[in-house]
Amino acid sequence: MTSIPLRLIAAAAMFACALAGQAATNPNDTVPSAPDVKTGKLANGLTYYIKQNGKPEKRLELRLVVRAGSVLEDEDQRGLAHFVEHMAFNGTTHFKRNDLVSYLQSIGVKFGNDLNAYTSFDETVYMLPIPTDKKENVETGFQVLEDWAHGIKFDDEAIDGERNIVLEEMRARGGVNERMLKAILPKMLNGSVYADRLPIGKEEVLKHFKYDAAKRFYRDWYRPDLMAVVAVGDIDPAEAEKLIQRHFAHLKNPAQPRPRLYPDIPARAGSESLVVTDKEAAANAVSIRYAIDKERRPATYADYRAELHESLVGFMLAQRVQELTQQAEPPFVNGFAGMLPAVTGYRAFSSFAVLGKGGAKPAIDALVQEVERARRFGFSAQELDRAKKTILRSYELAYQERDKTESAASINELVGAFLTRRPVGPGIAANYAQAQEWIPAATLEEINALAARMLPSHGQKLVVYQGNDKAEPPAPKEPELLALADAAEKRTVTRHEEKVLAAQLMEPPSRPGAIVAETVNQALGTTTLQLSNGVKVVLKPTDFKNDQVMMSGQRPGGQSLYGADDVYNARWASTLVANMGVKFSPLELQKMMAGKFAVAVPFMGELQEGMFGYAGASDLEAMLQQAHLLFTRPRRDEDLFRSFIGKQRDLARTSLSNPDVVFNDVSIATLYNNDPRVERPARVEDFDHVQLDRALAIFHERFGSARDFTFFIVGSFDVEATKKLAATYLGSLPVTDVTVAYKDLGIRPVKGVVKKDVYKGSESKSVVTFTFTGEAPYSEDAWLRQNAMVEILNIKINEVLREKLGLIYSGQMSAELHKKPYGRYHVAVNLPCAPENTGKVADAMLDLIRTIQQRGPEAGDLAKVRENWLVKHRSDMRENGHWLNALGISHLNGQDPASILTFEQRAAAVTPADVQAAAKRYFDFGNYVQMTLYPEAKQVANQAQAAH
CATH class of the missing domain: 3.30.830.10 (Metalloenzyme, LuxS/M16 peptidase-like)
Known part of the structure; x- marks a missing residue:
């Protein structure tokens, strides 16, 4: 006898009532708002919305929404709606300049990723996620919103400091897309005011506006009747409502408010x-x-x-x-x-x-x-x-x-x-x-x-x-x-012709596999199946989502097994199959999957091949069927091959006109000594080397046998039912002799200090990059120490290069640590800036690195990084994608997956001395590549100067 949970019975009853009630409604009746959203309006006109939501746990999303953007700017304020947004982070009633960002980092909120804001034509929106594990965090979060609403300081010194940053943002945004947008918008919006009010504004205004122009925009438009506070997350709605009333009820509107008008878009007179x-x-x-x-x-x-x-x-x-x-x-x-x-x-x-x-x-x-x-x-x-x-x-x-x-x-x-x-x-x-x-x-x-x-x-x-x-x-x-x-x-058109589709994706295999061994890991909540064909399947059922299943499969090998003649065939083999389909064309498969949420796609990387899939809980079998067909029924379709290759050529034909693409291309070539086996931005001639039959043969070689494949399935599924499906569709995959190992092709970065300038582009903008590479052993703890080093330096890039020196709008450091094909690291720094500031930016960046090598990090910075790690990790541990990735990486690196459960202890163990040692190991000043992008005009000027 089976039992149905009471919650499902209740949900079904409620749903039936909803349907019955809906059937009796008058079409002209107003639809009631969602009952779980508390809405209200204070006496001063401020609107609020509150919704209690438990995912992620102990987290509250706050928004201050201002119904005012760049379209409301006066002529002397062009760009100042956006500038005011910047000033919200540069001193308020309760937070001195930069103190707000520092405080929020200390409770695990990351600037740029979590804490952010945007300005558009008609609105400015401030985004603030707050951990709710401490009551004072929530109180402070609402205080921050209140400060943004009416307590921005606008100190003269802070305004002047922010001018450079906003001008650097304008420079970073500048380029072909911005130029085309400015040319198209007036026609597209038919002369509307909107077309003349791009939020980034005008350079001359940003350089020279009077202090009061920014203050005036704030006074005129940041007012409660144009504002909303939105709170969604792990909070009692009654508590949130009290906090909103406490922090916003006393705000006042101007005695003579400027009318908030929305410009019209005139009708077009003709084509x-x-x-x-x-x-x-x-x-x-x-x-x-x-x-x-x-x-x-x-x-x-x-x-x-x-x-x-x-x-x-x-x-x-x-x-x-x-x-x-x-x-x-x-x-x-x-x-x-x-x-x-x-x-x-x-x-x-x-x-x-x-x-x-x-x-x-x-x-x-x-x-x-x-x-x-x-x-x-x-x-x-x-x-x-x-x-x-x-x-x-x-x-x-x-x-x-x-x-x-x-x-x-x-x-x-x-x-x-x-x-x-x-x-x-x-x-x-x-x-x-x-x-x-x-x-x-x-x-x-x-x-x-x-x-x-x-x-x-x-x-x-x-x-x-x-x-x-x-x-x-x-x-x-x-x-x-x-x-x-x-x-x-x-031109005359005819009716669309509809082709008849097959009734089903596939019949169950005539000889399904079987489970020959089963291991349960209670700590991880996984069940590992050994199937009769040698394939392994790791099942991780979760309750993180109600209707989500994710899947991956992997095995060593990949493109590394193929020689120079097959570089392009191996690189594009899996993508070609994905575009030609398995058993059915992609279009036919898409139509057959109507009403189902299931996809499986192959990949062939440098050192491994495999597949990724996702499905709704009720569509798991369809995902496994598609995975089965990847191994057994890849299609050969000359028309779709020509279509795909033609489209790739078309995309490649002009891609190297873009300065950023050219800079990336030259940077890769420089770092790897023009090694043809290293992937770079595609060129038209690349596709002359892709041959349908050879690429398909390579795919068959790697996917025609599932020997030593390991699959991971994570999500909302019934374990017993999924065991049967895994045995049926994965246990029946063919298994023949095939190489199950990657090759180390000897691809290595250039040695020594290499500096190169690239001249491309018409805008007055530059980029400085550093790439540090070398050999180093891989371990999870080493990766954690490297990551701490990178995140601390990202804090310093923002504090010093942006806020203190005003040299950049944004910069980013990232790093990788790999075990295969050999222990190696790769640290990259990307710093967009003005052409005249490239030397200052490079020197400042290298000084930051030397400082952390010599003195180690500030304890407060490490505490901020650790807190952000913990907040993110606790959220990630309730995500299917995180578990799928973590289990896969553990298997790929041959490490104990139990380490997934020890992250918090390992994170707490990272010390300032560890970070300092990591900086010494991963930054070798005798071995790095420095690339600088300059506009073409700079090269012309250099040549003219040399001629004199």
């Missing part, structure tokens, strides 16, 4: 075109944007039902556009067509394509005709059935995970509700109930009628070409571009 080219553009693309409309603010049941129906149309159209890329000679590399947001309160139907070798014409033809085909003839019953299954499954997945959704994800909906001035949604339980009723009831006739109304025909439009100024074929002229779209609209 237009725009061609924007740049010598640094890394790709060519076209877009067609139709009339911009005001967004609906859904409030009634009828509104939500209409949105759901629109999502069905959008899904089916996106599928058709994606299907075009699977042709042997696709009209574009990738593309999209559907409704997209423009700016707050507006949306437009848009289509977009990254161009292939045919250029603009085939892409425009395909986009226009595919939209017209759907508008005129609608969709098929099979397409609608797949869309219904897929979208309903997405609602089901969200419903299943409603108590396991991360607070950081849940909070976004509430922030969006305030910014778009729409009510809080009904919540996932009600959404799922509505979807269960409305999706199956949607008829093909009403969905096709909606498509006919929703999809644009021959209306006014803006056609944009953006790309490289040396593109082949060349960019069309603007009249020609518009003529291409007009001509495409006049």
Whole structure:
């Protein structure tokens, strides 16, 4: 006799009631907001949203949302909405300059990753995650939000110091994408004020604005009637509400507040075109944007039902556009067509394509005709059935995970509700109930009628070409571009043809495997199966998610087993198979998987091959079937091979026009002495060396036998049922003789001190990088000490190079420690800066390294790093992905996986002396590569100076 948990019975009863209640509603009734979200408004107009959420445990996500951004700036304030955001971290009523960041780091909140903010056209949002294990942390968190709301100091010295940092941010953002955006926005937004108010602002204003200009923006727009406080996480809502009232009820609005207006986007008088080219553009693309409309603010049941129906149309159209890329000679590399947001309160139907070798014409033809085909003839019953299954499954997945959704994800909906001035949604339980009723009831006739109304025909439009100024074929002229779209609209279209799909993915293997041994590790919560074909499977059931299973499989070997003639065939073998499919084409498989959440993909790295997979709990068998087919039924498809190789050539053709790509390419070549076996950014000629049959033969060699493969399955599954499925699909994999070892190819970094300058790009921007490499033994404790060293130096990069010296906006150090193919380390530093400051930046960075070598780290910095480790680790230990990765790495390195459980003790044992020793080991001043990127103008100036 089986028993059903009472919680499931209760949930089913509640769900049935929701459905029954929904059936009786009037379509024009307002949909009630989610019952688990507490909303309110203080007397001063400040809005608040509170939701108790237990994932992650002992963590609270806080947001201060200000409905004010760059569109509200006066002419002398261009860029100051964003500047004010920066000043929030430079001194407030309760925190001196830099004290806020230091305090938050001390409780495990990492600046940039956790603690952050952003400014856009219409809003500024401050993000603060707070550990709740100590009550004072929560109190301080709300105090920080209050300080941001009305207590930013704006000291003159702090303002002047921050000017350099914001100007460095502007420099870092500058480049081809920024230049193209500035050229396109005025046309795209049809002369709206938005087009002239990019949040980064104007350089002249940022350099010379008067102190009061920033203060004025803060006074005018940071006021309670334009603010919301959002709290989601492990907190009692009543406690959160008291804290909000205590910290925000006394805030006052200005006596004569400036009106908060939202600029209009004027309607386009007629069709237009725009061609924007740049010598640094890394790709060519076209877009067609139709009339911009005001967004609906859904409030009634009828509104939500209409949105759901629109999502069905959008899904089916996106599928058709994606299907075009699977042709042997696709009209574009990738593309999209559907409704997209423009700016707050507006949306437009848009289509977009990254161009292939045919250029603009085939892409425009395909986009226009595919939209017209759907508008005129609608969709098929099979397409609608797949869309219904897929979208309903997405609602089901969200419903299943409603108590396991991360607070950081849940909070976004509430922030969006305030910014778009729409009510809080009904919540996932009600959404799922509505979807269960409305999706199956949607008829093909009403969905096709909606498509006919929703999809644009021959209306006014803006056609944009953006790309490289040396593109082949060349960019069309603007009249020609518009003529291409007009001509495409006049072509005859025919109905979409739907192919018949197979009924199922595969029959169960005729000779399934069996479990011959089983080991349980109580401490880790794992069960290891030895299957009859020698394959091992490690099962780790969890309750971290309700509807998530993750899987990986691995074995030593990989690309290292192949010689120089096969470099490109081995590198692309697994990707080619993923793009040709297993038993079915990727498109057929995608259609067959409608309503299922299951994927398995192969990989072939330098030293190993394997696969990754994920599935919903009810779709685990489909994931294992796909994994089985990777080994037994990889497809050979000449059309898809040509399509894939053609698209890769198209992407590679202009990628080396981008200065950052060129700099990365030269840096890799310099570090590894131009070794052809080291992967660099792809070139067109690389794909001349990829041969279908040879690449497929390599895949068969490595995946035709599952000998010595180990698979890991982590997530929400029943162990006994999964044992049977593993034996059936993994235990039946073929096992023949195959090399189960990697080769050390002798690839080594350059020795000595190497310094090289690269001149590329038109913007006045530079990058300084350092790469320290060498041999060192691998251990988990050594990796931990190395990581402490890196994180402490990242703190110092922010404190010294950014805050004290004002030389950079952001910089980053990262490091790796490897056991195979030999014990080695790799420490990289990346520091974007002004060309005139490269020497200062390099010297300052090296001084930081020497200081930690000579004096060791400050105890407070190590404490900050350790606290962040613990906060992150405790959260990670409740994540399936973390366990999958940790078990896999332990197996790969031949170490005891029990070390996963000892992280906190090992982290606590790291001392300042350990970090100092790590700095001495991993920074060898006689062995590093220093690369510097300069703009091309710098080389010209150097040559002119040398000539004199």
